[in-house]
Amino acid sequence: MTDSPTAPVVELSVGPVAHGGHFVSRLEGRVVFVRHALPGERVRVRLTEHDDAARFWRGDAVEVLEASDDRREHVWAPADALAAHAAGRLPAGGAEFGHIVLPRQRGLKSDVVAEHLARTAGLDAADVGFEGVEAVPGEDADGLGWRTRMAFAVSAAGRPAMHAHRSDRLVEISGMPLATAGIQDSALWEVDLSGFERVEVAAPAAGGQLLVLLVPAEGTAPAAAQRQARRVAQGLGTDASVALLAQADGPAADGRGALQRVSGRTWLRETVEVAAPGAPYEYRVTGEGFWQIHRGAPALLTEAVLDIVAAAPGHRVADLYAGAGLFTRPLAELVGPSGAVLSIEGAPGTSKDARRNLHDHPQARIVQGRVERRLGPALAELPDAGGLDAVVLDPPRAGAGKEAVRRIAAAAPRSVAYVSCDPASFARDAAYLAREGYRLRGLRALDLYPNTHHVEVVGHFAAE
Structure with a gap:
């Protein structure tokens, strides 16, 4: 390379x-x-x-x-490959579609979705109702200001940086136009981050205090990390809470890091407004917990999932790879006390978030662990053990996989709502579901990542 x-x-x-x-x-x-x-x-x-x-x-x-x-002119100068080459440097990774007008970006993403459906799942996109990638309502005309979560490396000079694509080289940055105003206008760009390997920033979609997580450089003594973190917190002022995310048991991103409060609190409050019983819904999301990145994604995805599942009082629904309970909460409202919602999430910290967010809904059972291992036993422990009316799954980029699909099919749901951030793994799992007797009846693609190649798809599978 x-x-x-x-x-x-x-x-x-x-x-x-x-x-x-x-x-x-x-x-x-x-x-x-x-x-x-x-x-x-x-x-x-x-x-x-x-x-x-x-x-x-x-x-x-x-x-x-x-x-x-x-x-068009690139929306973010550090990622502009033409300018970078002229200046004798490498472009920052990210915003790789920033040089393309938004309608064409969505057309290109539509091509990718259709290609993977055809090549991997043997499906014609038009036959499953796919009408192209949709813009998020109210999206910025240039596709800016949507990211509520960001992760940065730290340069040798203690500045926020991004890796060049498929490279260890760092490109210092002084702003991020894809981020919401809370992140873009913060003091983060001026604070000395020396002594830290990575910094993660989260901003509530509705505005408010940021949450900044600092990952100490390898070999940093705990006392030194605390001192350095207090220095950062002082530089950020009252605009941000600050926490340390130690990596005692593995990469911080896997949810096993030890979260230590430095200033403020270690979690954010998110609010989701949808047309459903009990809305608006409030969620507590800890710093290392999962939450959708686009400011409009939680509401848009919730509405799409609820349309597919059509949950009603007394239904039994499983929410797999459930995160902090984004879908579990409205599903619990819809099935009511006579129904049951099973939430399974692999990351321990995120599963704890779900438990807190559903503490007053006894019809919701929160289980932490791998879906392919926990789904069968957890179903057997539900009242009136039996199958499911519906399944919702929102797996990580790698998808659910063959064994998880087999376990889902064994529960015999009438419908499956599959939310995916990767059309390739979605198409692979669509082929697995077809072998288990589930037909893709509808597909939407949402542009939740403007100016990047990423796209979110929501599939409706039904038992044949």
């Missing part, structure tokens, strides 16, 4: 979009996956991976010779 800004540069014609933010080109018969380009363009490409033995190469467009009409 080559991550030098002086790597070889070649001239290529750009072909169709591929999953992952790349576009397919060819150089003397070899496939080259190019970022920062558009179909139909003629560009000069800096090769970032060009091993002679590799089946394909990778590269960044660094000069446009023939531009697409859908190209």
